[in-house]
Amino acid sequence: MIVKKIKNRKSEKSKSWQIGDLVDYIRFPHNKNPQEKIEYAGGRNFCSTTHAGQKIEMIALARESVHSAMPVQHWIFSWREGEQPTREQVEEVVDMFLEKMELAEHQIIYGLHHDTDNYHLHIAVNRMNPETGKVVQPHRGFDIREAHKLLAFIEHKQGWASEEKALYAVLENGELVRRRIRGGERKPKQPALDFEHATGEKSAQRIAQERGYDLIKNAGSWAELHEKLAGVGLRFKKKGSGAIIFVGDIAVKASSVDRAFSMGKLCKRLGDFEEGMYPDALGKIAPEPVSSVNLKEWKAYRDAFVGSPDKAEAAENVELARMKERHRMERKTALSRLAGYGLPVLNIARHCLMVQQRAERLSLRSGRKKARGGKPRFEAWLRAQGLSRQAGHWRHRAAFEQTRHSPPALQRIAEEAIAMRELEDFRRYAEAVNAERYRVTCIKMDEDGGKKTFILDKKGGLTRGFSPNELEAHLPEMLRFQRRGENIYYTPLSDERHHILIDDMTRDSLKKLQEDGFRPAVVLESSPGNYQCLLTIPKLNTEFDRDVGNRITERLNREYGDKKLCGCIHPHRAPGFENRKPKHRRDDGSYPQVKLLFAERRECGKALALTRAIDREYAEADRERRARPRFIPSARPGDPARAYYAHLDNIRRHLTIEDYSRVDAMIALRMRANGHSREAVEETIRACAPTIRDAQTGRNWQRYAERTADYAFGPAGDGDLMRNERYLELWRRVEGIEEVERSQTRTRIRQAMKP
Incomplete structure (x- = not known):
C-alpha cells in the first residue's frame, strides 16, 4: 500500500469551490473521468444523510475558520495491483485513520475508486473541530510520517502487501519499527518519481543527485564546488535565503538533493556564500533514460514526441519570462518611491502589487488553449503500439533491471568460506527445530535505542520465509549485513507445529525449566549469561490454535523468561551470528557470538499437555459465553x-x-x-x-x-x-x-x- 497527502494547488479558488469540487469528485468520480468507478462511499460526523447536505455542512464549518486558507485535507490510500478491499476493510481503514490523526469527531467524506489496476481510497477530512471551533494540526504538522506508521499497522492488521521501500514495518509481536533502506539509497521526491514513471526520462532531481551529490559533499570551498559542478553541467545559485541547482534550465532545490546541502548548512561548512563563474556554453542537458528496460522503445517514444517541441508552449514560456522581468522592475520602481512613507504603507503596497501581478500571471497561463492529443504516458504509448508485453515490463521494471553492484567472484568465494561455520550452526539448528520455513529479520540498533528493520525474504511486499535450502544460499548476504552492523534474527514458521520461544532466561531459570519437565529442542546463549530456548509442540487443529499458542508462550515466559513476551510467532537471535546490541560491544570493538548450546529434534510432552489444558479452558469459556443470557429480564413490560x-x-x-x-x-x-x-x-x-x-x-x-x-x-x-x-x-x-x-x-x- 501507499499513502499520499494531496497538496492544495487551487488556492486562488474560494473555500466553497475547492471543498465542493473535492467531495463531488470523491462521491461522483465518473463526472470527471468516465473510466473511474465508485465502489463504496461514506461520511462521518454529519447531521445530514445526503451528499448535498453533507457538502453544505462541511463548507459551512470550514468557512468558520479565519486563520486557515483550507482546513480540509485530501488523503489517498492505494492498494497494490490485484488487491481489492471489502467495505468492512475500508471502514476499518477510516477508523484507524481518524484515530491515528486524532480527528475522531471531525467531518469526513470518503470513497473507494477503481479506475486503473489499483483500488484507491480518497478521504476528505475537515480539520475544523466542530466543538472548539479551532483548526487541528495533526501531530504538529508531521502527519505524513504518522500516516506511514498507520500504513504499516493497516498492512499488518488486514494482511496487505507493503512496498519494497516502506518506511515502517510491524513485527510479529506488534512492535512498530523503522525499516532500514538497503545501501542508504537516495531517491527523488514523489513528484519527480511520477514524472520518471510517466516519461521514462530521468528527472532533474535525480540527475542533480547522481552528478552533484559527491561533488558538493566533498567540496572544500565555494570555488571548488562551483568548478566541479560546472564540469558536470550543473550550476549552483543562491535564491533568497536558500539555494538551487540548475540542471540545464530546470531549477532543483539544493536541500532536495540532500538535507545537508541547504544554504545555512553549507555556509557553516564553507563560509559565507561566494558566487561562481559558469561558462555560457553550459546549456541544456540531454535527456537520459531512467531504466535500461525497454530502452529501444523509449528512444522511439522520444523521437515521436519529444523531438517536436510545442511552439505555443515555448512562446508562452518566453512571454512569461518577459512578464516576470517587467514585474520585477515594477516592484523595484514603485516600492522605492514609497519607502519614505514608513513600513506600514510599504507592506500594504507590497501586498497589493503581489496580488495584481499574480492575477496577471494566472490570466496568461489560463488563457493558453491546451493542445488536444498531447504526449501520452510511456506505458500508454506502448500499449497503443500493441506492445503490451513491453508495457508490463515497464510497469514492473524493478524486477527486470539487472543487479548493478554484484560483488566480484573472489569476494564471493571469501564470503562463502567465512560462512561455513554459520552454515554448520544453521544446519544443526534447522534439524532440531524442524520448521518448514524460516523468516529472516535484520535489525539495526542505534545507540539511542532506535531500531531500523527489514525482512530479508520479503519480495513484492509479501513474506513467506525461506526454505532451509534457500536460507543457506542467502548466508553470504546475511554476513554482509552483519558486517554493516545488522542483528540477524530467525522466526521458524510451520503449519502443523508451534515453536514456542522462551526469551531472556538466566542460567537458574533455564535449569528450573528443565527440572520442571520441559524439554527444549534448541538452547541458545544470546549473550554472556543470557539464554533463549525453543520448545516444539504439535498444533491441536482446533479453532483456538492461535490463541492457545500465544497463551502458552505468555505463561512460560512469565514464569521462566521475558514477562513481556506473549506472541507465539516471535523472532529470536540467529545462532552463529553476533549480538550487535550497543551495550554488548567490547573494548576492542567486537561483539559476542550467539552460541548454539544444544540442538535435538524432539517435541515437549509437558508443554503439549499444558496446551491441551489451555485449549479446554478456551472451549469451556466459549460454551459459557454462548450459554450466557442475551438480555436481562425486567419487572414490567415497557421498561x-x-x-x-x-x-x-x-x-x-x-x-x-x-x-x-x-x-x-x-x-x-x-x-x-x-x-x-x-x-x-x-x-x-x-x-x-x-x-x-x-x-x-x-x-x-x-x-x-x-x-x-x-x-x-x-x-x-x-x-x-x-x-x-x-x-x-x-x-x-x-x-x-x-x-x-x-x-x-x-x-x-x-x-x-x-x-
Missing part, C-alpha cells in the same frame, strides 16, 4: 432497560456484532420510534451500554450516551427513521408493545363493566 436488551437480542440474531457503538445507535433509534423519551433513551444507554462490553474502557459513558441520543433524536435519526419505516411494526413487536396495549385495553374494559 427502557428491558427494551434495550430485547432489541440487543433481536440484533444479535440477525447481525454479527463488530461495533457496539453502532448497535447502541440502532437501539436508541428503535426506542425513539417506539415512543421512549429522549431522557429515557439517554439514561438507558448510559446504564446498559457498559454491561454488554467484554472489557471495560475509560470511556465517559455520560458523554457517550448524550452523543447517541443526539443522533437518534436529531436530523440524522429523522432520515434513518424514514428509510426504515417498514420496520416500525417489527420494532414494536420486539418490545411487546402490542401485547401491553391489548392488556391495558382489557383492563380498561373490565373496569368499565364493573357496577
Whole structure:
C-alpha cells in the first residue's frame, strides 16, 4: 500500500469551490473521468444523510475558520495491483485513520475508486473541530510520517502487501519499527518519481543527485564546488535565503538533493556564500533514460514526441519570462518611491502589487488553449503500439533491471568460506527445530535505542520465509549485513507445529525449566549469561490454535523468561551470528557470538499437555459465553432497560456484532420510534451500554450516551427513521408493545363493566 497527502494547488479558488469540487469528485468520480468507478462511499460526523447536505455542512464549518486558507485535507490510500478491499476493510481503514490523526469527531467524506489496476481510497477530512471551533494540526504538522506508521499497522492488521521501500514495518509481536533502506539509497521526491514513471526520462532531481551529490559533499570551498559542478553541467545559485541547482534550465532545490546541502548548512561548512563563474556554453542537458528496460522503445517514444517541441508552449514560456522581468522592475520602481512613507504603507503596497501581478500571471497561463492529443504516458504509448508485453515490463521494471553492484567472484568465494561455520550452526539448528520455513529479520540498533528493520525474504511486499535450502544460499548476504552492523534474527514458521520461544532466561531459570519437565529442542546463549530456548509442540487443529499458542508462550515466559513476551510467532537471535546490541560491544570493538548450546529434534510432552489444558479452558469459556443470557429480564413490560436488551437480542440474531457503538445507535433509534423519551433513551444507554462490553474502557459513558441520543433524536435519526419505516411494526413487536396495549385495553374494559 501507499499513502499520499494531496497538496492544495487551487488556492486562488474560494473555500466553497475547492471543498465542493473535492467531495463531488470523491462521491461522483465518473463526472470527471468516465473510466473511474465508485465502489463504496461514506461520511462521518454529519447531521445530514445526503451528499448535498453533507457538502453544505462541511463548507459551512470550514468557512468558520479565519486563520486557515483550507482546513480540509485530501488523503489517498492505494492498494497494490490485484488487491481489492471489502467495505468492512475500508471502514476499518477510516477508523484507524481518524484515530491515528486524532480527528475522531471531525467531518469526513470518503470513497473507494477503481479506475486503473489499483483500488484507491480518497478521504476528505475537515480539520475544523466542530466543538472548539479551532483548526487541528495533526501531530504538529508531521502527519505524513504518522500516516506511514498507520500504513504499516493497516498492512499488518488486514494482511496487505507493503512496498519494497516502506518506511515502517510491524513485527510479529506488534512492535512498530523503522525499516532500514538497503545501501542508504537516495531517491527523488514523489513528484519527480511520477514524472520518471510517466516519461521514462530521468528527472532533474535525480540527475542533480547522481552528478552533484559527491561533488558538493566533498567540496572544500565555494570555488571548488562551483568548478566541479560546472564540469558536470550543473550550476549552483543562491535564491533568497536558500539555494538551487540548475540542471540545464530546470531549477532543483539544493536541500532536495540532500538535507545537508541547504544554504545555512553549507555556509557553516564553507563560509559565507561566494558566487561562481559558469561558462555560457553550459546549456541544456540531454535527456537520459531512467531504466535500461525497454530502452529501444523509449528512444522511439522520444523521437515521436519529444523531438517536436510545442511552439505555443515555448512562446508562452518566453512571454512569461518577459512578464516576470517587467514585474520585477515594477516592484523595484514603485516600492522605492514609497519607502519614505514608513513600513506600514510599504507592506500594504507590497501586498497589493503581489496580488495584481499574480492575477496577471494566472490570466496568461489560463488563457493558453491546451493542445488536444498531447504526449501520452510511456506505458500508454506502448500499449497503443500493441506492445503490451513491453508495457508490463515497464510497469514492473524493478524486477527486470539487472543487479548493478554484484560483488566480484573472489569476494564471493571469501564470503562463502567465512560462512561455513554459520552454515554448520544453521544446519544443526534447522534439524532440531524442524520448521518448514524460516523468516529472516535484520535489525539495526542505534545507540539511542532506535531500531531500523527489514525482512530479508520479503519480495513484492509479501513474506513467506525461506526454505532451509534457500536460507543457506542467502548466508553470504546475511554476513554482509552483519558486517554493516545488522542483528540477524530467525522466526521458524510451520503449519502443523508451534515453536514456542522462551526469551531472556538466566542460567537458574533455564535449569528450573528443565527440572520442571520441559524439554527444549534448541538452547541458545544470546549473550554472556543470557539464554533463549525453543520448545516444539504439535498444533491441536482446533479453532483456538492461535490463541492457545500465544497463551502458552505468555505463561512460560512469565514464569521462566521475558514477562513481556506473549506472541507465539516471535523472532529470536540467529545462532552463529553476533549480538550487535550497543551495550554488548567490547573494548576492542567486537561483539559476542550467539552460541548454539544444544540442538535435538524432539517435541515437549509437558508443554503439549499444558496446551491441551489451555485449549479446554478456551472451549469451556466459549460454551459459557454462548450459554450466557442475551438480555436481562425486567419487572414490567415497557421498561427502557428491558427494551434495550430485547432489541440487543433481536440484533444479535440477525447481525454479527463488530461495533457496539453502532448497535447502541440502532437501539436508541428503535426506542425513539417506539415512543421512549429522549431522557429515557439517554439514561438507558448510559446504564446498559457498559454491561454488554467484554472489557471495560475509560470511556465517559455520560458523554457517550448524550452523543447517541443526539443522533437518534436529531436530523440524522429523522432520515434513518424514514428509510426504515417498514420496520416500525417489527420494532414494536420486539418490545411487546402490542401485547401491553391489548392488556391495558382489557383492563380498561373490565373496569368499565364493573357496577
